[in-house]
Structure formats: C-alpha cells, structure tokens
Amino acid sequence: MFRRTVDFLMQHRIYVGTALALCASASYGGSQVFEKWIVTNITTPIVTSAFSLLFGGIFISAVFHRGAVGDVRITPKKAWLFVMLAGLSSTVASVFLLFALRSSPVVLVSPMISINALVTLVLSHFFLQRLERVTWRLILGTLLIIGGAATITLSAAS
C-alpha cells in the first residue's frame, strides 16, 4: 500500500511538487504577517531572523536527524557545500532586504524582490541544463506570477 502510494506520487511528481510549492508559498506568506507583528512590537528583524532560523533548524533536525546522519556517510562533499551556500545566500539576501526596506518604501522594494524568480530562471538555464529545461511556457508562467504578485503587493502598499 505504501509502495503503491509512493509510486503514484512519483508518477505525478509535477503536481505533488506544485502542491508543495503552493503550501510553501502559503507558509511564507502567512509567516510574513506573523513576523511583521513580531518585528513591529517585540524585537528587531535581525534577532527575529536569527532565532527563527535556529528554531526552524532545531525542529527539522529533531524529526529528520536519523536520515541526515545516514546521508553523512554516502553524500559527496560537493552536495553539502551547495546546500550550505543555499543557506548562506538566502540569509545574506534577507539581510539586504532588511536594509533595502529601511532605505526605500515597500512599493519600490517589493517589485524588485519579485524578480528573484527570473534570476532563478536565468541561472537554471546556464547551470542546471542537465537537470531541467527552461521553456517559453515556463518563462511566461513565471512572468504572470511575478506580475500578479507585484500587483497585489503594490495594491496593499498603497
């Protein structure tokens, strides 16, 4: 039963992955509302980010640590380096975002941040060619999502 479920999910990985990405998007969107309240009323953005990251890492480690320990033995060093760099790039980007929001209003900053999906598209084309394809449909879909997100953000800001 479990095996059949896994096979079914892997056959429909695009839809499963899309559903997971939408859930991730909802989590990020929801957490923004919560974290905005924290940085407005409780503590600073840097302290909020630091402890949120720490607690997030601890929670996931508590659940999945056995798998991680197993991965240590079999995974090439390059893979560890890439995910560490992913963590660093995301954290550094968050710091720059904080300073950007201090320097300029959100109506200017948010549309600029939205282009991160285009950055991913370009980098995917050059560095992930053997893993995924960037097609015109993907580019158009990305532009529509970015345009919609920017419209909503600018509407909320005004």
Place this chain on the structure above:
Amino acid sequence: MLGIALAIIAAIGFGTTPVLARLGLVHLRSSTGAIVSLLTGAVLMMSIALIFQPHSVFSLTAYVLLLLAAAGFVHYVTGRFLSFTSVKLTGAARTSAIVSSQPLFATLFAITAGGESITLPIIMGTLSITVGVILVTRER
C-alpha cells in the same frame, strides 16, 4: 536608489538559493538539505545579531522565545522544507516561480484575519498568479 540597489542584490540572493539547493539535492534528501541550509543560515544570522545587537539577544524573555519558535516553525519547517522538497521533485525554476506567489497568501491572510477588503488589483493579481501557476505546472 540605494534601496532599489539593495533590493536587486537581495533578489539575486533569493533567486540563487533554489539553484544551489537543486545542485545539492541531487545527492541529498530534501530534509537533510533543509537542516543544513537552516543551521548554516542560523550560525551566520546569530553571529550578526550577537555582534551588532547583543542587548536585543540577551534581553529576550521566554514568551518572546516561544513566539520566535512559532515563527521559525511556520516559516522554515513548513516553508523551507516544503520548498526544498518541491525543488527536488519539480526543479528550481518551477518552484521559485510558484513560491513567488506568496504575496497572494499574505493578502488572503490579511483579508480573512485582518478584515482587509478585496480590491480589483487583488482580483487581477490573483487571476494572473493562477494562470501563471497553471502554465508552469502544465510544463513537461
């Protein structure tokens, strides 16, 4: 101008993250990748906090730590872990595009919990995002 330049740099950083994750997750489980990326980021951010805002760090109460733990769970346990799993299943470009729809969900939460009203730009933005997600999902 400075704010825009900083925002562009931030966008480059956020856009690079799924690509780096994709390269690492070829050999790693998404959960392991999430753990490593989160703890790496935590070390960096905690160092910055201790250097520039030590008073804010050491003045935290148990109640505030509980709130931050809840924020960490919502943002990173569900957000980062699910996005990494999506990267592994569908790729960096598709995941990044779909995750960019997060302002839609932030607005939906603000409407349902905060009592904000639905406006024409919100409807148009929602439609645009929906069509975009369909296009991206139907990609083979």
